[in-house]
Amino acid sequence: MVIREFVDEHNRKALDWLNEDYAHLGRQLRRGGVDVERLTERAMAFRVAVPSWGVGTGGTRFARFAGPGEPRSVFEKLEDCDVIHQMVRVTPGISLHIPWDEPESASELKAFAGARGLFFDSMNSNTFQDQPGQKLSYKFGSLTHADPAVRAQAVEHNVHCIELGKKLGARSHTVWIGDGGNFPGQVHFRRGLERYLESLRAIYAALPDAFRMFIEHKLYEPAFYSTVLNDWGTSYYCTRELGPQAFSLVDLGHHAPNVNIEMIVSRLIQFGKLAGFHFNDSKYGDDDLDAGSIKPFQLFLVFNELVDAELEGVAGFDPAYMLDQSHNVTDPIESLMTSAVELVRAYVQAHLVDRAALREAQEKNDAILALQTLKQAFTADVAPILAMARHRAGGAIDPVGAYRASGYRRRKAEERPAAAGQGAGIV
Ligand code: RM4
Ligand code: MN
Ligand code: MN
Numbered sequence: 001m002v003i004r005e006f007v008d009e010h011n012r013k014a015l016d017w018l019n020e021d022y023a024h025l026g027r028q029l030r031r032g033g034v035d036v037e038r039l040t041e042r043a044m045a046f047r048v049a050v051p052s053w054g055v056g057t058g059g060t061r062f063a064r065f066a067g068p069g070e071p072r073s074v075f076e077k078l079e080d081c082d083v084i085h086q087m088v089r090v091t092p093g094i095s096l097h098i099p100w101d102e103p104e105s106a107s108e109l110k111a112f113a114g115a116r117g118l119f120f121d122s123m124n125s126n127t128f129q130d131q132p133g134q135k136l137s138y139k140f141g142s143l144t145h146a147d148p149a150v151r152a153q154a155v156e157h158n159v160h161c162i163e164l165g166k167k168l169g170a171r172s173h174t175v176w177i178g179d180g181g182n183f184p185g186q187v188h189f190r191r192g193l194e195r196y197l198e199s200l201r202a203i204y205a206a207l208p209d210a211f212r213m214f215i216e217h218k219l220y221e222p223a224f225y226s227t228v229l230n231d232w233g234t235s236y237y238c239t240r241e242l243g244p245q246a247f248s249l250v251d252l253g254h255h256a257p258n259v260n261i262e263m264i265v266s267r268l269i270q271f272g273k274l275a276g277f278h279f280n281d282s283k284y285g286d287d288d289l290d291a292g293s294i295k296p297f298q299l300f301l302v303f304n305e306l307v308d309a310e311l312e313g314v315a316g317f318d319p320a321y322m323l324d325q326s327h328n329v330t331d332p333i334e335s336l337m338t339s340a341v342e343l344v345r346a347y348v349q350a351h352l353v354d355r356a357a358l359r360e361a362q363e364k365n366d367a368i369l370a371l372q373t374l375k376q377a378f379t380a381d382v383a384p385i386l387a388m389a390r391h392r393a394g395g396a397i398d399p400v401g402a403y404r405a406s407g408y409r410r411r412k413a414e415e416r417p418a419a420a421g422q423g424a425g426i427v
């Protein structure tokens with residue numbers, strides 16, 4: 001049986017209950033003047049890209065415990081992405097990481113994705129690792145390395161990613177570097193940033209007109225004392241310096257604990273420089289846990305800012321949504337499906353916010369009512385809307401249930417015997 005048939009069979013069993021729950025929720029929402037159909041439309045319109053590197057099992061610097069049936073090539077990764085999209089119907093976009101996903105033939109890869117209704121969203125460069133046969137090492141940095149020859153090599157790799165992205169029909173290029181220092185004094189802060197900008201200008205010059213460039217800040221790791229692009233302010237400064245095609249990307253895990261990320265999002269929207277997101281969740285650092293698993297209220301508050309800007313029609317507001325997670329102990333397909341669903345949940349809940357009431361509460365300094373207005377939306381159980389949206393789009397009412405019933409992983413475990421080696425894993 002193909003995936004589609006498992007979805008249909010599973011949906012048949014769940015549909016009566018779903019119809020009942022959906023009708024009940026529709027009546028409940030109508031009392032507050034909300035049209036459930038409008039929310040279902042929003043849920044169906046939501047899109048988030050899946051990271052190719054997320055379908056393999058991740059690891060920590062201590063160990064990586066391989067999962068059964070892991071994809072061994074970019075084509076096998078796309079097969080897994082296809083399953084995710086068939087189940088949740090909001091993930092047709094794929095983010096590639098180069099050289100991990102370097103194809104022998106770009107046109108073959110593009111056709112393979114296209115045949116499955118998938119496309120390539122953002123390209124990601126990798127100058128935080130040395131590759132076999134690489135001439136110069138990135139041990140002490142890449143785009144900001146003291147040696148101009150290393151910087152040139154890293155620039156060239158990014159330009160290659162853009163060229164490949166053009167052939168694949170991608171829309172943006174994301175640059176994250178591990179550059180920084182592990183000890184005070186190791187890196188000259190101002191010189192490091194100057195070199196960063198110089199390298200980024202060279203990469204920017206290679207962008208085709210329709211391409212956007214996203215730069216991703218991160219406060220620490222792998223550099224444990226200082227990083228060159230450490231925070232959103234520095235990122236914003238750099239995107240301003242670079243030009244109109246450069247934007248600041250927010251990876252939720254790349255901030256210090258307790259930082260008000262939704263406010264950073266709002267600032268970047270206001271300044272016209274929000275690239276979009278790498279969604280994940282964290283408790284302590286760049287934990288790369290599943291979106292919505294640790295701080296669902298924060299996720300909701302981020303979407304509250306996004307939906308507010310969407311509804312207001314803020315000029316130039318066009319964020320790219322991507323997941324960036326490391327699945328160390330779960331089946332990556334289950335984690336990615338669940339995370340995509342959590343994002344749609346936050347998006348729909350943010351659409352439930354009574355914005356006129358919130359505005360009035362704000363104008364009248366009514367703090368309790370303002371909070372209640374947000375909490376009312378956040379605590380609403382919109383699960384029937386999400387399930388109905390998936391069902392109408394041809395996806396699964398219960399993605400994890402249908403996926404497990406399909407036996408996909410079991411089959412892949414037979415078809416894809418584990419590749420040798422069990423090292424630590426970055427992602
Ligand atoms: C980094 C960052 C990048 C990702 C790498 C693998 O922490 O989040 O986006 O490409 O990990
Ligand atoms: Mn990221
Ligand atoms: Mn990260």
